Amino acid sequence: MSSSTIDFLERLQAAHGGSIPFDRWMQEALYHPQYGYYTANIRDIGRGGDFTTWPVMRRNLSRAIARWARSHQPRGKWHLIEIGAGTGALGADVWKALGWFGRPQLHIVDVSPVLRAAQKKVLPRGTRWHDSLADALAACNGEAVIYSNELVDAFPCRVFQKQDDRWRELSLSIGGSRWIEHWTESATLPDSTAITHPWPDGQRVETQEAFRQWYETWRPLWKAGAMLVIDYGEEVAELYHRRLRGSLRAYAHHQRLEGPQAYLGFGKRDLTVDVNFTDLRHWLRAPGPTQTLAQFLSAQGQPVELGDAGEAFKVLETSPHA
Template structure:
């Protein structure tokens, strides 16, 4: 892919080392691994995977820009939702996959300004490089912040996951003339290649039959990891709320006939890459979220499904319009234009506003939440 920026020699060396590690595992497992395992290694292999090595991921010099990095108004709105929920809990915020720590820092500051007590801010992240950046960003709040290596046994507070679910390894399914097959990865002529096998996982086979698009040659994703994460969260949530923000669709939209090649995509230096085998360890791999699966899993686990809507409506419900009027001075033309441009990306239906969705679950807290007051779409799931 000659149009893409060339990696630095040291980065390329890491990618080649990871590629060899993956190839060795494929050879040790009868020449084939499920795509979910390839994605897991590409993203999280210790010291080599995209989120486990030192490559820069966020911002202009990275591979993508997230909403908290784009505009402080994202955190300002989210803080107003948390201000409603935290007093109903033990007052602890849990953030999974905290990126650079920008959202955490902004939320702590906003909640303090709102007079809301934050007992603690616990971050669960798998990336050593990002944890170091989080420590720098949160230098003024280290008395509140704690880093955890895994899910706590019990959660009494508010859980946040922004662009978390899309980075969990997904299964690829190929619906062929012979029925659904599990797509995996092999090595052919020294390069990674797709190869299909029978589905040997009972739950995955059941889901593949349920989603059958009846279009031979159709390929899409099923995320067992997303379901497992929500199930684990629910098992640990004694009281509180879960807010998950990500790009995706409900089931009926996810498996539309025209989406016959699925949603799996790579992000490299602000370029979209359709080859998932490009520079393992240097490229982010993601797939869209099936929010019907998330909702069903939460309900099956005994959580209250509070709401589901697009990001734009959630931010508006949380007071975005008033915050803009309060904090921006139109006479200060350059900062004003920059701030408005960033907010437009958060709410525009052609950008993040419709593309991103917000889903909320609760247990032992009130079910009327500010962020879902208008425009709820649970009926579409």
């Protein structure tokens, strides 16, 4: 780490009484304007970059999303919002699959200057970029069809471990060239099925209230449309099958890093967790069950050609009136 990064982290650590709550640490590691992975350090997505996402390699998903969006298209002019568009490859393919007749106004919500630059090379003229969902919805008068892929997994999470039938929360402090874990009883536990599920002693879990809070900030502004959320994860009962240490991991140059190795290289690595779809379904007030990606593709008339990564993906749909 650079001296300026260490100075920032030491000040942050001091402000939190000697160790940094993990969700705050992850927020800064991914999204700090100067030191964050997505905002400053991501090299690209693809073979020459840091990590290849499943949609970049598969076209049946973009065709399925386009058909789904068409099925929720209102009459007249309509708006399509993608949240967290990566390099823009998925959005560009969705745009092509929509065909020429009655195409929407396309909006992108993305906080990464690096990825925005990549998106502008492949997305159509007239695409509008926004810093937040609230800004995008304001431009749409609150009426929009919305989709995201691999968005929820990158929200900061709190990390807990069950010890002697009690939950303790993770924070980190700098210890020379490594990070030291601290586990302390939390004054407030999150409203999450990861906490209420009967796990064995020693189980680590992650909770993503940050996503829930983010969603609740803009949901009242959403008047009409539909939303599709695609991500990797499971319902809570299957989420940590044979994974006592939880699902937190980092990726660097296509290498998967777990445990204490995931903390190294602050701001230089992607950090992610598997999504708890039981929580997500509740937060989004999704009217239907969680679908597998295969079920969603089949429902949209697309062939199911899933590789190992694609088989882990799940899909939820909701609307502002759910």
